[in-house]
Amino acid sequence: MLRNPKQWQFLKKTAELGKTPHALLFYGQGGIGKRALALEFIKLLNCEADKLEARPCLTCRACKDIEKNAHPDLTIIEPEEGKEIKIVQVRDLQNNLSLKPYSAPFKAALIDKAHLLNQEAQSAFLKILEEPRGNSLFVLISEYPEMLLPTILSRVERLRFYASPSSEKSKGEKEAIAEIIKLSRENLLTRFQYAKTLADGSADPKGILDIWLSYFRETLLSVINGKPGDYSVIKLKKILKAIQNISFLISTTNVNQRLALEILMLEL
Ligand SMILES: [Zn+2]
Structure with missing residues (x-):
């Protein structure tokens, strides 16, 4: 099968x-x-x-x-x-x-x-x-x-290709994507507050970063395909790189999560 x-x-x-x-x-x-x-x-x-x-x-x-x-x-x-x-x-x-x-x-x-x-x-x-x-x-x-x-x-x-047979996004995924879209339109102060909430809260930042990674990857592919979007290819690549770096740091070191997330907030 x-x-x-x-x-x-x-x-x-x-x-x-x-x-x-x-x-x-x-x-x-x-x-x-x-x-x-x-x-x-x-x-x-x-x-x-x-x-x-x-x-x-x-x-x-x-x-x-x-x-x-x-x-x-x-x-x-x-x-x-x-x-x-x-x-x-x-x-x-x-x-x-x-x-x-x-x-x-x-x-x-x-x-x-x-x-x-x-x-x-x-x-x-x-x-x-x-x-x-x-x-x-x-x-x-x-x-x-x-x-x-x-x-x-x-x-x-x-x-x-998806890890699970269903390609439907879960409720949690939809929320995390809605959040990052909203954040990208907010000022830096609001974004930093979000970074703090995420770092201090009970949610798993790594899981959220993975969802964002996959969202920005899809966005990049559709922009390359000629679909207009809010970001340029260069900008999207920068964001993807930042998410990957932070995700790596969070899972392999005991880096200050809030500071790491703030770096990403600067890139949005
Ligand atoms: Zn044959």
Whole structure:
């Protein structure tokens, strides 16, 4: 049983209609099946079974080779030693893509932890994305999509993954989002008072910061997509960075929570 049925249905539909996007971004927290689903989809596109409903069959050569990461038309890129993805890895990908497919209808590339593409590698990858190409598919996987160049983000079809099957926001989440929107329109004094209340209160600041993080991430993606918003891309990236830093400090040190939250209040 797949863990992300909605995302799977969407992908399958694009294949049925012959409208699979050229590049996809799977984003959302780690460990919730993004990479597994990407590989299932690459199998579906390359499976040798005649009928789409029967794909991926998991028994044909293409399905098996993809499972073993031994398929000549699939390139998987991930950070070396878990640190970063370097330009040389992107160049290798470019070379692979310039060859004719060996056997598969689709040449596919999966870039795991795509936010770890370093700046040079991102620029090189952007060039690949810009080149028109036949049947090829790029799947980027990331927990931190805001670390990718906006020019990359605007060229990929984004698919969000959730930790829980329901994508509905809870009441608590809705309240926390309403709060931050209100705060961003208040003066600094009111914002600092809020920081104090949050730090002194019984609510879990880390949980609230996580909700804000996810809200500003969505906002950034929609601004990049051309939807007008109150914030610029640069400003949103600053806010996201501030939330991440503070969240990290709060959970790993005994930093003064109120001071840490005040720094965020300055960025809003
Ligand atoms: Zn198959």
